[in-house]
Amino acid sequence: xxxxxxxxxxxxxxxxxxxxxxxxxxxxxxxxxxxxxxxxxxxxxxxxxxxxxxxxxxxxxxxxxxxxxxxxxxxxxxxxxxxxxxxxxxxxxxxxxxxxxxxxxxxxxxxxxxxxxxxxxxxxxxxxxxxxxxxxxxxxxxxxxxxxxxxxxxxxxxxxxxxxxxxxxxxxxxxxxxxxxxxxxxxxxxxxxxxxxxxxxxxxxxxxxxxxxxxxxxxxxxxxxxxxxxxxxxxxxxxxxxxxxxxxxxxx
Amino acid sequence: xxxxxxxxxxxxxxxxxxxxxxxxxxxxxxxxxxxxxxxxxxxxxxxxxxxxxxxxxxxxxxxxxxxxxxxxxxxxxxxxxxxxxxxxxxxxxxxxxxxxxxxxxxxxxxxxxxxxxxxxxxxxxxxxxxxxxxxxxxxxxxxxxxxxxxxxxxxxxxxxxxxxxxxxxxxxxxxxxxxxxxxxxxxxxxxxxxxxxxxxxxxxxxxxx
Numbered sequence: 001x002x003x004x005x006x007x008x009x010x011x012x013x014x015x016x017x018x019x020x021x022x023x024x025x026x027x028x029x030x031x032x033x034x035x036x037x038x039x040x041x042x043x044x045x046x047x048x049x050x051x052x053x054x055x056x057x058x059x060x061x062x063x064x065x066x067x068x069x070x071x072x073x074x075x076x077x078x079x080x081x082x083x084x085x086x087x088x089x090x091x092x093x094x095x096x097x098x099x100x101x102x103x104x105x106x107x108x109x110x111x112x113x114x115x116x117x118x119x120x121x122x123x124x125x126x127x128x129x130x131x132x133x134x135x136x137x138x139x140x141x142x143x144x145x146x147x148x149x150x151x152x153x154x155x156x157x158x159x160x161x162x163x164x165x166x167x168x169x170x171x172x173x174x175x176x177x178x179x180x181x182x183x184x185x186x187x188x189x190x191x192x193x194x195x196x197x198x199x200x201x202x203x204x205x206x207x208x209x210x211x212x213x214x215x216x217x218x219x220x221x222x223x224x225x226x227x228x229x230x231x232x233x234x235x236x237x238x239x240x241x242x243x244x245x246x247x248x249x250x251x252x
Numbered sequence: 253x254x255x256x257x258x259x260x261x262x263x264x265x266x267x268x269x270x271x272x273x274x275x276x277x278x279x280x281x282x283x284x285x286x287x288x289x290x291x292x293x294x295x296x297x298x299x300x301x302x303x304x305x306x307x308x309x310x311x312x313x314x315x316x317x318x319x320x321x322x323x324x325x326x327x328x329x330x331x332x333x334x335x336x337x338x339x340x341x342x343x344x345x346x347x348x349x350x351x352x353x354x355x356x357x358x359x360x361x362x363x364x365x366x367x368x369x370x371x372x373x374x375x376x377x378x379x380x381x382x383x384x385x386x387x388x389x390x391x392x393x394x395x396x397x398x399x400x401x402x403x404x405x406x407x408x409x410x411x412x413x414x415x416x417x418x419x420x421x422x423x424x425x426x427x428x429x430x431x432x433x434x435x436x437x438x439x440x441x442x443x444x445x446x447x448x449x450x451x452x453x454x455x456x457x458x459x460x461x
Contacts, residue, residue, distance in 0.1 A: 051260055054263050054315070058317045061317055065288075080307075084287070084305055084306070084311075085288065086288060087287055087289070088308070089288070114307070114309075239256060
């Protein structure tokens with residue numbers, strides 16, 4: 001056995017875990033919730049997640065014939081809309097690091113008739129298996145906070161973008177106003193694990209979701225991270241009072 | 253700044269429209285042929301432009317995305333759109349300038365034709381709830397009522413027309429109106445001819461001097 005340097009650590013919700021361990025723990029969470037992920041999303045956001053995704057798609061401005069990579073696709077809400085926008089000549093790569101989630105998403109896409117211009121790949125956002133300058137648009141919705149090395153993931157997203165292409169990060173963020181923040185805390189730490197327990201019989205996974213949102217960088221920090229990763233003309237849009245933010249950056 | 257309430261309205265309209273379209277398979281198939289094409293509809297007075305993109309299954313995605321990149325644009329006031337939907341000869345509205353088409357006009361024409369041809373088989377939808385027999389009977393009753401209502405409406409219109417023109421003589425008959433319009437046309441032509449004659453006489457007088 002080789003002598004190892006002291007373990008690097010990262011956060012898993014409020015816990016501190018080894019870097020190597022985080023991916024496995026996150027996988028555990030999503031394996032557990034995969035089949036009821038959609039219902040839970042609706043309950044967690046009161047259905048507003050559809051609106052957030054709709055707005056993200058508008059900001060993505062995907063056109064007929066383009067190539068799009070959707071990371072952490074989950075059940076494929078964004079990928080399904082991209083599939084319509086790129087038309088039969090375009091291509092959408094729907095991906096997730098978690099095989100159970102990807103399988104769930106693939107089933108849903110096929111059931112709803114999205115075939116022909118969609119490919120499915122199990123992809124780790126930190127190591128995207130595509131050449132430089134491959135896509136017109138790369139997006140990650142509600143996935144970045146589960147990635148162990150976020151800076152590396154952002155650099156990879158920038159690398160595979162074509163010049164002129166844009167990246168979108170849709171993620172839970174930090175509400176701007178104090179009262180909303182208090183209310184939101186109450187909901188996510190008290191109500192959310194309870195809903196999780198009732199619907200998926202798994203309170204811990206949903207406690208992790210709530211904690212991981214709090215540990216995720218706020219709007220300005222993520223904006224800086226995107227600039228550090230090489231994106232230009234970066235901006236962000238707060239939705240629902242900052243509960244969610246869409247960050248956007250271009251490769252020029 | 254993103255207007256979330258406006259976006260929520262767009263999402264709702266999209267869901268409603270797709271629910272309606274899903275009731276007509278033929279319309280869905282026709283829309284699916286336009287997969288990925290971008291058709292913008294501009295409602296002039298409302299200052300609102302919506303972008304419609306059909307997916308591979310003929311469902312429509314609606315957005316307020318950058319409409320400059322649309323393949324085709326249809327522009328009209330909401331009132332003119334409503335009027336067009338009721339008209340038999342929709343192309344008349346284009347000739348009158350009430351509706352303008354930009355970009356790929358064949359695509360715009362095809363898209364509006366598909367939506368205008370949307371026909372929902374209510375009996376089929378009802379049969380999913382009540383079964384075929386009950387739905388057919390109910391459908392038959394409704395069609396009977398529709399025929400009766402249409403016949404009565406026609407009869408009432410004829411009777412009222414006759415009362416106002418023949419009995420009370422408040423309104424002219426169609427023949428009298430046509431005669432009057434022909435006379436107006438004739439008078440206008442006569443005036444035009446007279447004006448031309450006066451101009452000719454004046455110019456002749458000028459050259460004589």
